[in-house]
Amino acid sequence: VMVPHRNPVALIDATREEYALGPADVWTFFHSSAFDFSVWEIWGALLTGGRVVVVPHDTSRELDRFRDLLRVERVTVLSQTPSAFAQLLDVDHTDLAVRLVVFGGEPLDARMLLPWFDTHPESGCRVVNMFGITETTVHVTAQTLTRGLALAGTRSVGTALPGWHVYVTDPDGRLLPPGVAGEIRVGGAGVALGYLGQEELTSRRFTPDPYTGGRLYLSGDRGRLRPDGSLDHLGRLD
Known part of the structure; x- marks a missing residue:
């Protein structure tokens, strides 16, 4: 990475x-x-x-x-x-x-x-x-x-830490409301450049962030947001 x-x-x-x-x-x-x-x-x-x-x-x-x-x-x-x-x-x-x-x-x-x-x-x-x-x-x-x-x-x-962004989405990348479980996607200051020498994997896991103009990492982790914005981590999707 x-x-x-x-x-x-x-x-x-x-x-x-x-x-x-x-x-x-x-x-x-x-x-x-x-x-x-x-x-x-x-x-x-x-x-x-x-x-x-x-x-x-x-x-x-x-x-x-x-x-x-x-x-x-x-x-x-x-x-x-x-x-x-x-x-x-x-x-x-x-x-x-x-x-x-x-x-x-x-x-x-x-x-x-x-x-x-x-x-x-x-x-x-x-x-x-x-x-x-x-x-x-x-x-x-x-x-x-x-x-x-x-x-x-x-x-x-x-x-999320200041400068980091956390979203929970369905498989098509659409934001889910609080209480509904989906994939955790992360944007902001901590997103890496990608995987060294693995361009295809990088393109699948790192995508444009439509909400901030930056980049998102598709974690493969399952979670749900609470009404106060905090995140419940519910394990892996796979």
Whole structure:
């Protein structure tokens, strides 16, 4: 996937103020550099003056050692897939400096967060679920989670980041009203240039955006918009 340099810059610009990202933050570089989540971890820190702690592979697989790293390095921004975070909940996770947890990479069952909220109140640590795609530069939407939303088992992945656009359409590309499920299509600042050396696939998945004059990415994901503009992610269409 060809992602120009301006796209990660736009991603950090879209999130810097909302999440108060800055020089006081310490981020983990937990994921493989082959996983697009790592773009967020590395450049989120470096473009805001923060510090990046590289998590050794062995440490990432040993929960006690990873928890100890979070404590010793005083990590403030932790990015995790839900399945990795679920394992962290199995060890003592008190006395951490984490103020922002960002989920991505796979669907989140919000109910799993209840043990976290027991020891990390919403006032001290913000928990955010982000939906995104490599072809649209890591993150597209964001939903801040609360104990109430976790109890309700929300499926919302939130609203589009500033500069990103989310549409839900039928197979012919016509916009669907809130509450009706269809294909998620993404436009705006994060849309990639296409697939390297795969012009036919690029032409099928990246199309003109008739609403903004830019380009759209056809995700192949199923979703529905809520009346407030937030998005429910409902899995894959295929």
